Amino acid sequence: MNKGNTSSVAVKHRETSISAPRGRTLAEMIRSGPAPSEQLKELLAARGLHTCFSYPTLALFEFNAAELATNAGIGGGHAPSDLQNMIERHAPGNCAVFMDEIGHISVLFSWDDRAAIVRLHALLQSYYSRIHSLTITAGIGNPCQRLSELHLSYTQAANALKHKFYRGLAEVIYFNHVSPYTNTANYPEDKEDELFRLIHDGQPDGIEPAVEEFYKALLQDGPLQREEVNNCTIQLLIGLELRIKASIGQTGSAVRQDMTSAIHLQTLTEVKRYAACCLKHLAELNGSNENLNRIIIKKALSCMEGEYEKATLHYVAEKVYITPAYLSTLFKLNMGVTFIEYLTDIRINKAKKLLKTTHLKNYEVAEKVGYSDPRYFSQIFKKKAGLSPSEYRDSLEWPN
Incomplete structure (x- = not known):
């Protein structure tokens, strides 16, 4: 994506975007209804953002809230800011990026640049799915004749996002492609x-x-x-x-x-x-209710054994089509331990095997068994094994 001479604009944007009240003011002005184009331009300029657009259009980016709520790798409260920073770094230079009060990241761009917005979404989706197992959906409103009509494009983009129920997650959804x-x-x-x-x-x-x-x-x-x-x-x-x-x-x-x-x-x-x-x-x-519970637990255990590196209570519950709370209750009643206790045992046993059979570094072992924080992994490992990962490896008899 062409950054051109926009690096100073991007830096200035990051400096001024930390001011939450200003961000909300811009978003609220657009959301609340028609606003004079000149007033919007002044506010964009005051925040160091691009002000000239050909057929201005709004795109809204959001995480899958259900995934975010159970994701330990990125805190839910910081996730929108993290996404905003990523978009600011990788969006075309002639865009304006800001956050609204409900956590959507808005990208104001010229309609002719819509292909670049699709590429931006693909880049973001690739990164967040690989690093944090999160999906991102983008809704794109219709282009406007002038900035004063942006409230229409915003509403359309928000409505397009609602159609992810039909169109699927991790998609770019154009408002003009959805049915009423x-x-x-x-x-x-x-x-x-x-x-x-x-x-x-x-x-x-x-x-x-x-x-x-x-x-x-x-x-x-x-x-x-x-x-x-x-x-x-x-x-x-x-x-x-x-x-x-x-x-x-x-x-x-x-x-x-x-x-x-x-x-x-x-x-x-x-x-x-x-x-x-x-x-x-x-x-x-x-x-037979008891048979049903046994089948659910059997499927849950299979999922945990096969996908331990990314398994969470929410993830496994989705796989067996029940709520996390119900799975947690069933697990305790049928297995005698909590879900997280059982999953931890699986992960530590897998880690022991990796420490015994590979030369992976401790942080690499941690990542492979589902722990993004190596220090937390070491604490859990020592609690379960009685030794730190390094001590455990040193205690093994390696062949010459």
């Missing part, structure tokens, strides 16, 4: 009936395509607000559970799914996968 929401949800009862038949007859292989057909029918008139999709998903899962219970004459809870998990899923693809998994369990378990 439809107002009414027509619940496809015939598709629920088909799913009931498959579950009742013990045909789990047909459930996944039937779930696809359910959501295809639900959304045939256009995208629904996320809350409506959640409501219909909960209606589907609870309704089918009750129907299966009634069909086999059960009066108690047949299959106690943690239905609220659907509310916390980030994309429609995840919702479909979650619904299909729940309904397959329903078909396979013959009404």
Whole structure:
């Protein structure tokens, strides 16, 4: 990306952007409605930002909040500032970068530079996914004739971000590429009936395509607000559970799914996968809650063993389609230890193997088993093994 003679502008931007009130003033002025173009130019100039744009456009960048909440590598409170600094370093020089009061990083650019904004997103996504296992979504509003219309582009970019539920995470979403929401949800009862038949007859292989057909029918008139999709998903899962219970004459809870998990899923693809998994369990378990819990724990353990370096409570819970709180409770009841205690044992055992069989440095071992802080890794290792990583390696008999 061409920095040209913009290094002084970028440095000045970083110096002035530490002033939070000024940042909020610029964002609030744009968000609140039409503002005189000259007033916006003066404010941009006062902050050392670029002021001339051809068809000014706003892009909004945000982290996946669910990932950020459970990420130990980058503190949630500092993450927006970290992202802002990264964007300031790598954005084209003729952009203005600022943060709004809800943590979005806004990039004001000329419409002709939109390809550079897409490349910027790709660079950011590559970095944060590799270093912190985080995803970044960007929403881009429509271009404006003048700066005084930026409030429209901001609103459009924010609405584009909401469509990540349909378009997926780690994407660049243009407002002019998304469909308007439809107002009414027509619940496809015939598709629920088909799913009931498959579950009742013990045909789990047909459930996944039937779930696809359910959501295809639900959304045939256009995208629904996320809350409506959640409501219909909960209606589907609870309704089918009750129907299966009634069909086999059960009066108690047949299959106690943690239905609220659907509310916390980030994309429609995840919702479909979650619904299909729940309904397959329903078909396979013959009404046994204990069997369901065993299957969930077995899958969780498999995930922890196979992906220990990036496993977190939230990550594993997503893999088995339940909430982190529910997985934590199940884990303690079934395994006799907490989730983090079990994961720590896995990681330390893997670290011991690496210390014994490789010449990796201690910090490299720490990274490979999921610890970004080598000092914290050493503390945990010594607590579990009774020796520091270096002492443990020295105690081994290495072949000549």
